[in-house]
Amino acid sequence: MSNLERDPVELLCPPEQPTAPLVRVLTPRDVPLGGPRAMAVRRTLPQRGRTTIGAWCFADHYGPDDVAQTGGMVVPPHPHTGLQTVSWLFEGEIEHRDSTGVHAYVRPGEVNLMTAGRGISHSEVSTAATSTLHGVQLWVALPDTARRALPFFEHAETVPVEVDDAIVRVFVGSLPYVEPEASVTVFSPLVGAQIELPAGGEAWIDLDESFEHGILVDRGPVRVTVRALEGEADDAPDDADPLAETGHTATLEWSELGFVPAGHDGVRLRATADAPVRVVLLGGAPFGEELVMWWNFIGRSHDEIAEARARWQADVISGGEPDGPFGTVAGYDGEPLPAPELPTVRLRPRS
Template sequence: MSNLERDPVELVCPPEPSGAALIAVLQPREVPLGGPRAMNVRRTLPQRGRTTIGAWCFVDHYGPDEVATSGGMVVPPHPHTGLQTVSWLFEGEIEHHDSTGSAEFVRPGAVNLMTAGRGIAHSEVSTPDTSRLHGVQLWVALPDAARTVAPFFEHAETEPVEVDDAVVRVFAGSLPGIDAETSVTVFSPLVGAQIELPAGGEAWIELDPAFEHGLLVDRGPVTATIAALESEHDDASPDADPLAVAGHTSHLAQHELGYVAVGHEGVRIRAGGHESARVVLIGGVPFGEEIVMWWNFIGRTHDEIAEFRRAWQSDVIARGDADGRFGTVDGFDGDALPAPELPTVRLKPRA
């Protein structure tokens, strides 16, 4: 999915400390995608105070939208650099085309992962048979060693795994204690998973303590109780419940994103007693690199971003050059998306 904001802010994102002991609740902001009949999304990353969770650097949460009212998703060909896009649906169907020649449908239960590397272009359009559209669009920042790889696309089905009362689907990376690692390629240790609970249900989800995590509530509310590493409560009885010793409980409303710092061995998620719950879990080793995000590009400097924009505008928008950095996209009936104007000043890294 493209960032269709007309005046996107240039973000210089320093590596962030991860020493918080509790669950920090991040609120979404509404962002329209497109024109007068724009589909609105709820964006929880990036935002002031938190730009990454592991290598995850962008979270758009949308729907459920009635396509007859919203117009659905129509995202023209647009570029990406230095990142991976991860498309995950709860309802509906989206058709993907990109400049590597890949054409695939995004459907519930399957993940589409596109690695932009040095540069790719793609389009995303909800299909005519889709009446309701509901899902998340996620970006993963590529580490410096991998950010100029040749672009490629992957599609993978996921397997449901029962964990206590929950049904878990891992769509990126791996989750401790669950034999459901996906086949898609990642370039840093991370996890992406969907967790569904019946009304009143609960599940203990084991976490990698080297990861920081985010819990995005699609359907809720839920309560989340985290447990610290055993080394942090060595004086406790060997038979003690780690949650009783080092637990912290937070209530997360629908659409909120709960941030959990490194050093936790698990989280117990409980659904309310009146309706089922669905949570998207993301996480990874804290991303220890400074990045610059602007529009649909991730780079390391302002000048690098400016060069990405110049290449897109000159090669694709002006000439339609299939041999340039981004190539061209077949399968979309319309023009590619021009890049916004760059800001006139450079932004300094935020503390």
């Protein structure tokens, strides 16, 4: 998915510093995609308080969206560099076309992963069969060793697995003791999974303790308890109020994201008695590289981003070199998306 903001903010994303072992609640901001009837998304990454979770660097949560009211998703051809896009749906269907020649569909329970590498362009349009559109759009920052790779696309089905009361679908990477692993290619240690609980259900989800994790709520609320490490007090007794909040426990509401720092090997997810839960779990080894993110590009400097924008405008928007790194998207009926203007000042680090 493209970032369709008219004035996208340029971000410097330094490696995150360790934080206290608490469940930290991140609230989303609303971002309209497109014109007057724009489909709204709720963006939890990046934000001032947290720019990455592992290599996950962008998370948009959208829907349930009535396509008859908003027109659904219509994202013209647009570029990406230095990242992977991960598309995951709860409802609906999206048609994907890209400059490598791939024509594919995103459907619930199936993952589409596109590796931009040195440059790719693609379009995304909800299909005529879609009445409700509901899902998440995620980006993964590529490490320096892979960010100039040739672009490619992967599609895979996922397998539901029972863990206590939960149904888990791993769509990227792996979870401890959950098989099978996802079959798509990633370039840093990662996990992405959908976890569903019935009303009143609970499950202990084992985690890789070297990862930091985020829990994005699609249905909730959900009570999250981090497994206490040796020497730490778990200040939530088993008979406590199921919605009480403690040092290692927090209640996450719809569309909030709970951040759990590295150093913990499990979380308990608990649904209330009257509401089922669905969350997306994102995790990865802390990303130790500085990133510059602007519009649909990820680089390492202001000049690199400016060069990518200029190449897109010259090669694709102005038609200078259709065989350049961004190529062309065959089969899309419409014009590609021009890049916004760059800021008038050079990038400055955010505090």
